[in-house]
Amino acid sequence: MQLYRRDFTAMAGPCALQVYATETAGAETALQAALAEVRRIEAKYSRYRPDSLLSRINASAGQAEGIVVDAETAGLLDYAATAHAQSGGLFDISSGVLRRAWDFRAARLPAADELEALLPLVGWSRLHWQRPRLVLPVQGMELDFGGFGKEYAADRAAAVLLAAGFQRGLVDLAGDLRILGPHPDGSPWRVGIRHPRGGPEQAIAVVELASGAIASSGDYERYFEQDGRRYSHILDPRSGWPVEGSSASVSVVADRCLLAGTATTIALLKGAQGPAWLAELGLPWLAIGADGRAQGSLAHNTG
Secondary structure: OEEEEEEEEEOOEEEEEEEEEOOHHHHHHHHHHHHHHHHHHHHHHOOOOOOOHHHHHHHOOOOOOOEEOOHHHHHHHHHHHHHHHHOOOOOOOOHHHHHHOOEOOOOEOOOHHHHHHHHHHOOHHHOEEEOOEEEOOOOOOOOOHHHOHHHHHHHHHHHHHHHOOOOOEEEEEOOEEEEEEOOOOOOOEEEEEEOOOOOOOOEEEEEEEOOEEEEEEEOOOOEEEEOOEEEEOOEOOOOOOEOOOOOOEEEEEEOOHHHHHHHHHHHHHOHHHHHHHHHHHOOOEEEEOOOOOEEOOOHHHEO
16 A cells, blocks of 8 residues: 655645555545645635635625525534634634734734724624624624634545545645544554744654544744734734733644634633633643643643
């Protein structure tokens, strides 16, 4: 049995699809179909493409009739509603408008009035969602699927490969992984978890997985430092400011990448209470503090 691999760039990062197969044609066809599924989701929900469904949703803001969405999008909106409720309002896909005030490349702090002008546009509870119709009542409101789109795409790509009969392999979308099954000898995949204060290739832990998914997030993704403080992209939708006391990184293992990724995001948004929330959640997890200290059920994997 041979390992077939397809490397590509999507979701703003390096990605790879890997499957074990006994013949080339079937493997290549399946890999191409899985790649096409990732491209489809990226094109449909990208906020950067004016022709995407997400852009059409956002363009409907302020229109009383709103927009009718398809079943796939409705399912994702239902999921976002559940995540919002279970996170106490912290996981909010309407908070992407805050990026208008935050320029992490320029390392510029927003003025107070900039954030004050944006906060009335933030809040899942302000939306009117009654499947299949979505109404964004205030002009300028936006939805952003960046908080779970990549993880959803990883699960969908895995579903395509599994449906084609491939039981061994993995999907890696910019570091968020969905495992199809173990290597042919039954051994698990060894997954390196990035050191939040090291380079992209420096691992602080290694997790072995034969199935399921793992996702990681942290304050190293987009940030700048000013006057000794790190300002990261982990923004509290209630204040518009970066969350205080968050772990430097969080990784979670779950049966689906979508669940793992959402859990990492919520844990970071909960700040200092994130580790306790993860412990109650019951999924395998690892949180790395700014001081490099590891917490969680996966902490024994650090070294």
